[in-house]
Amino acid sequence: MSQVETGKISVETENIFPIIKKWLYSEKDIFLRELISNACDAIAKLKKVALSEEFEGGTDYKVNLSFDQTARTLTIEDNGIGMTDEEVKKYINQIAFSGATEFAKKYSTEENKAEIIGHFGLGFYSSFMVSKKVEIQTKSYKKGSVGVAWESETGTDFKISTNDKQDRGTKIILHLDSDSGEYLDAYKLKELIKKYCDFLPVPISVSDEQANKMRPLWSESPSSVKPEDYKEFYNYLFPFQAEPLFHIHLNVDYPFRLQGILYFPKLTHELEAAKNGVKLYCNHVFVSDEANELIPQFLTILKGTIDIPDLPLNVSRSYLQSEPLVKKISAHIIKKIADKLTEDFKKDRETYEKNWHDISIFVKYGMMMEEKFYESVKDALLFKTSEDKFTTLQEYWDKNKEKNNNKIFYANETEKTSVYMDLLRSQGLEAVLVDSRIDSHFLQHLEGKNPDWKFQRVDSELADQVVDKDASAGVVDQNNKTENDRIQEFFQKALGREGLEIKVSSLKSADVPAVILLPEYIRRMSEMNTMMNSEMAGTLLKNHTLMINASSGLVKNALKAFESVNASKGELLAAQIYDLALISSKVLGEKELGEFTKRSAKLLEELTA
Numbered sequence: 197m198s199q200v201e202t203g204k205i206s207v208e209t210e211n212i213f214p215i216i217k218k219w220l221y222s223e224k225d226i227f228l229r230e231l232i233s234n235a236c237d238a239i240a241k242l243k244k245v246a247l248s249e250e251f252e253g254g255t256d257y258k259v260n261l262s263f264d265q266t267a268r269t270l271t272i273e274d275n276g277i278g279m280t281d282e283e284v285k286k287y288i289n290q291i292a293f294s295g296a297t298e299f300a301k302k303y304s305t306e307e308n309k310a311e312i313i314g315h316f317g318l319g320f321y322s323s324f325m326v327s328k329k330v331e332i333q334t335k336s337y338k339k340g341s342v343g344v345a346w347e348s349e350t351g352t353d354f355k356i357s358t359n360d361k362q363d364r365g366t367k368i369i370l371h372l373d374s375d376s377g378e379y380l381d382a383y384k385l386k387e388l389i390k391k392y393c394d395f396l397p398v399p400i401s402v403s404d405e406q407a408n409k410m411r412p413l414w415s416e417s418p419s420s421v422k423p424e425d426y427k428e429f430y431n432y433l434f435p436f437q438a439e440p441l442f443h444i445h446l447n448v449d450y451p452f453r454l455q456g457i458l459y460f461p462k463l464t465h466e467l468e469a470a471k472n473g474v475k476l477y478c479n480h481v482f483v484s485d486e487a488n489e490l491i492p493q494f495l496t497i498l499k500g501t502i503d504i505p506d507l508p509l510n511v512s513r514s515y516l517q518s519e520p521l522v523k524k525i526s527a528h529i530i531k532k533i534a535d536k537l538t539e540d541f542k543k544d545r546e547t548y549e550k551n552w553h554d555i556s557i558f559v560k561y562g563m564m565m566e567e568k569f570y571e572s573v574k575d576a577l578l579f580k581t582s583e584d585k586f587t588t589l590q591e592y593w594d595k596n597k598e599k600n601n602n603k604i605f606y607a608n609e610t611e612k613t614s615v616y617m618d619l620l621r622s623q624g625l626e627a628v629l630v631d632s633r634i635d636s637h638f639l640q641h642l643e644g645k646n647p648d649w650k651f652q653r654v655d656s657e658l659a660d661q662v663v664d665k666d667a668s669a670g671v672v673d674q675n676n677k678t679e680n681d682r683i684q685e686f687f688q689k690a691l692g693r694e695g696l697e698i699k700v701s702s703l704k705s706a707d708v709p710a711v712i713l714l715p716e717y718i719r720r721m722s723e724m725n726t727m728m729n730s731e732m733a734g735t736l737l738k739n740h741t742l743m744i745n746a747s748s749g750l751v752k753n754a755l756k757a758f759e760s761v762n763a764s765k766g767e768l769l770a771a772q773i774y775d776l777a778l779i780s781s782k783v784l785g786e787k788e789l790g791e792f793t794k795r796s797a798k799l800l801e802e803l804t805a
Contacts, residue, residue: 200357201357203289203354203356205289205351205353224326225391225392226322227322228385228388228393229388229481230320230322231322231323232259232272232389232392232393232400233393233481234319234320235272235273236276236393236396236397237276238366239257239274239398242277242337243257245277251337251338252337252364253275253363257276257398258275258400259274259399260400260401260404261401261403262404263379263382264380265380267371268372268380269369269370270369270380271367274365274366275363275365276366277336277337277365278336278337278341278365279334279344279366280344281342281344283336284332284334284344284346288320292319292320323368323370324350324351326373326375327376328349328371329347330347330370331368331369331371332345332347332368332369333359333366334365334366334367335363337364342359343359343360343361343362344358345359382402385402385407386402386407393481393482394408395409395410395411395482396481397412397480412480413425413457414446414447414455414456414457414503415455415480417447426443426459429457430459430499430500433499433501434461434473437461438462439462440459440460440462440499441460441462441554441555442459442551443458446502446528446532452521453505454502454503454525455503456500456501456502456503457501458501458502458529458532458533459499460497460498460554461473473498473500474487474498474502475501475502476490476502476504477502477503478505478507479505480503483507490502490525490526490529491529492530492565492566493565494561494565495529495530495558495562502525527568530566530568530569531572533562534569534572534573535572537559538572538573538575541575542576549578552578556631559576560577560635563577563641564634564637564641570645574645575588579592579606579628579630580609580629581627581628582607582628583626587628589628592626592628596625596626599624599625600625603650603651603659605625605628606627606628606639606651606652606653607630607653607655608629608631609629609630611654614780614781615708616655617654619659619705620654620662622705623662625659625661625662639651655711655713655714657713657716658701658703658713662705663704664702664704667747679746679755682759684744686766687773687774690767691742691771691774695739695740696740697741697742698741698744699742699744700743700744700746701745701746703745703748705747706747706749707748708745708748709744709745709748709776709777710743710744710774710776710777711742711745711777711780711781712740712741712742712777712778712781713741713742714740714781714783715739742777744773751773754766757769758770768795768799769799779792
């Protein structure tokens with residue numbers, strides 16, 4: 197063995213490693229990612245050499261981790277390209293140290309530390325975050341090379357010599373400090389390999405037992421991947437989750453490099469959309485599971501992987517928010533999702549309709565947020581109808597515009613069996629159903645995009661088709677009043693409620709005694725509110741209309757009672773008819789409900805007396 201050479205990397209540089217150790221104390225696991233990545237890089241370089249040169253040692257490439265709990269050492273060994281004496285001095289003492297110094301500058305403040313995603317770039321010198329001493333034993337693949345040993349206890353002072361290493365490659369031996377004993381555990385090491393290095397294309401073992409999956413499915417050609425491969429990959433990434441609805445495979449070489457697989461998961465409730473499940477990689481190395489800046493806001497429901505080879509080391513969140521490359525990637529993802537939706541709609545509408553409940557809120561939100569997305573998917577936008585069928589708005593418009601007088605009738609899905617819908621159905625009319633909190637905003641958006649479309653909520657105004665316009669208002673009495681006039685006066689006197697407008701019409705159906713009509717804008721405002729409580733109900737009813745059906749036998753009987761000696765019974769019936777209309781409209785307050793219950797008991801008592 198040759199004489200030991202000692203040295204100091206830079207006499208002008210303070211020892212940066214205690215500072216780095218303090219900054220990244222809670223994230224010191226990254227040292228393993230850095231060292232394994234370096235080992236895989238060494239193997240990748242040798243693979244390139246193999247294309248043009250011959251060398252000894254075979255091509256059974258691998259990275260192996262082993263540990264000695266007694267000696268408190270952790271060893272990371274590869275059979276890659278290795279280093280000569282001069283290369284150790286160049287790459288370890290100069291290039292790697294320079295990179296570590298640059299890393300330290302970026303982390304000069306706590307603010308910068310919080311901003312930076314992934315904490316890449318510390319490289320080999322990350323080993324000093326967990327070690328009191330680091331050794332390198334390496335041998336180059338080149339013929340005639342001899343082994344080289346390097347060691348340091350500070351990261352700045354070093355010793356270098358030759359050794360008798362026989363096999364090519366590099367072995368890094370970490371003498372762990374007193375705070376890093378957790379890395380002398382096979383389970384812990386396998387857990388970190390799975391997190392950071394699972395998809396590196398080299399077998400990575402812990403004590404000769406492979407710990408990484410190796411197959412980054414996103415790097416394969418989409419045409420070569422089977423449907424079951426995509427499902428298996430999803431289950432591997434997100435175990436115990438329901439099968440995803442669909443996926444898209446991203447594979448772009450120009451004008452930027454991007455690979456990935458994104459899945460649209462099946463949700464059990466809307467709140468699941470809040471958590472982003474897209475894992476960000478750089479050349480198969482895990483960077484972060486916070487890729488919000490890359491994914492459009494309305495698609496944060498997506499799960500999967502994105503690999504950006506050109507992502508800068510130590511990428512910051514502010515960089516992701518402002519970088520043109522990131523905006524192009526986001527736009528590409530939007531386009532791919534839109535293309536997938538329209539393709540599925542055209543090729544397999546039956547399955548698309550089955551999935552619509554799960555994807556509808558995100559499609560609608562995206563259409564409001566992104567103009568290009570709106571234009572791409574507008575023809576694949578679906579609504580359920582009151583006939584329990586799915587329709588696009590264009591299909592509904594073409595089918596109903598003449599008999600609907602150029603209106604699109606709509607109702608909340610919970611009102612599918614309401615009296616309003618019954619009236620509509622009785623005349624052969626249908627409505628589209630809305631079912632999420634954003635639909636009131638969304639309908640306004642659609643009206644802005646399509647000036648010819650007029651959405652009318654079924655409980656805001658009665659469709660002309662359900663009103664019997666040929667019905668007589670009734671015979672004029674001695675006071676020059678029609679029956680409709682008398683009904684109106686009767687209900688005004690019996691109810692006497694401020695803000696209540698009473699109208700009388702004959703409906704084609706005699707089954708409904710009365711309905712509540714609320715202005716369209718008030719109904720939409722109520723739908724935008726997250727909770728429909730009794731207080732909101734009171735607000736809604738400050739100004740509303742009670743439409744009395746003059747064709748109703750119950751209304752006629754109530755008027756007859758009121759105009760006879762039993763006026764009090766007539767007033768009870770009027771109040772009961774009003775409350776029944778409020779119940780049908782789902783705006784009866786708690787106080788009114790109590791009065792309705794007492795009144796119902798009294799009427800039943802009179803009927804059974």
